Amino acid sequence: MRIARWTHGDELEEGFVIDGRVVPFSEQATVQTVLATGLAAAHDLFDRADAATGVPLKEVRLLPPVVPTTIRDFAAFEEHVEGMTADAEGNGHVPAEWYEAPTFYFTNPHTVLGPNGTVRPPVSERLDFELEVAAVIGGVAGSDGANLDPESAAAHIFGFTIMNDWSARDLQAREMRVLLGPAKGKDFGTTLGPWIVTADELEPHFDRAGLLSVRAEVRVNGTLVGDDLVSNMGWTFPELVAYASRNSRVVPGDVFGSGTVGNGGCLGELWSRTGVLAPPPLTAGDEIRMTVEGIGDLVGFVGEPVPAPPLPPARRNNRPRHR
Known part of the structure; x- marks a missing residue:
């Protein structure tokens, strides 16, 4: 099944994509309620959907397929970490801590863009994309989504x-020197889409280790920049979900980014490996097309940057201890 959100005229609708048409859910269901009730209930809705009542995809504007409750973005590809830490000779360093457990950060669920959307970045001289696959969490009867093991976590992946985790690398580098972040280098935009492909549909693409063995590619203005197999992840998606749920919870509508694939999944990796800004940073008007086997194409465009309002530097004082 493929599940989407879209506008048709002035109407916002949510439902299935069937044979090149969008078909609204029955029973006033929404993507969020479908995620909450799980895959079995989604199949029941699908069995009652009538493709003849749908509208051709070309007549609607697709929206992000989910309104995320949270977005966790991992760094699950060793090659990407290696590339982003490369020195002038192209030698990268993967910290020993990377191998111990998957690492993630929370990004902004309020600046999510859909297919063919235009990101309005901050002023940046090193604007970048990041090609990722994301898991969308659904509900499981009898589970609160806390302290899952990988087997039970798998059932939560809807x-x-x-x-596409848009990134302003110059802003990101500055803020991460303060040992926090990424923050403003990331939270201006994340693109999701074009739809959610249910986990059962992708089942033939999982290898014996449980890794999603699909090809992912990214093109800038039609030129192939990066390609990789998603199965090069250091952990499976259920392992990522299980780790995130430790002493915490995962809930329907949560989004889990895989992190950037290797071999040119972002420009920053290529810049670090060569010491040269080639291909060049993104600029207004650029088209980024991401293609993932079994899911589809996600296109995004770069808009004009938005200058930030001024903010003073930190105030220095003599650190008094009493007023």
Whole structure:
């Protein structure tokens, strides 16, 4: 099954994508309620859907397929970490801590863009994309989503979509020197889409280790920049979900980014490996097309940057201890 959100005229609708048409859910269901009730209930809705009542995809504007409750973005590809830490000779360093457990950060669920959306970045001289696959969490009867093991975590994965984690690398580098972040280098935009493909539909693409063995590619203005197999992840998606649920909870509508694939999944990796800004940073008007086998194409565009209002530097004082 493929699940989407879209506008048709002035109407916002949510439902299935069937044979090139969008078909609204029956019973006033929404993507969020479908995620909450789980895959079995989604199949019941699908069995009652009538494709003849749908509208051709070309007549609607697709929205992000989910309104995320949270977005956790991992760094699950060793090659990406290696590339982003490369020195002038192209030698990268993967910290020993990376191998011990998957690492993630929370990004902004309020600046999510859909297919063919235009990101309005901050002023940046090193604007970048990041090609990722994302898991979307659904509900499981009898589970509160806390302290899951990988087997039970797998049941919470409703489906998958493509994710573009837009990045302003110069802003990101500055803020991460303060040992926090990324923050403003990331939270201006994340693109998701074009739809959610349910986990059962992608089942033939999982290998014996449980890794999602699909090809992912990214093109800038039609030129192939990066390609990789998603099965090069250091952990499976259920392992990522299980780790995130430790002493915490995962809930329907949560989005889990895989992190950037290797071999050119972002420009920053290529810049670090060569010491040269080639391909060049993104600029207004650029088209980024991401293609993931079994899911589809996700296109995004770069808009004009938005200058930030001024903010003073930190105030220095003599650190008094009493007023």
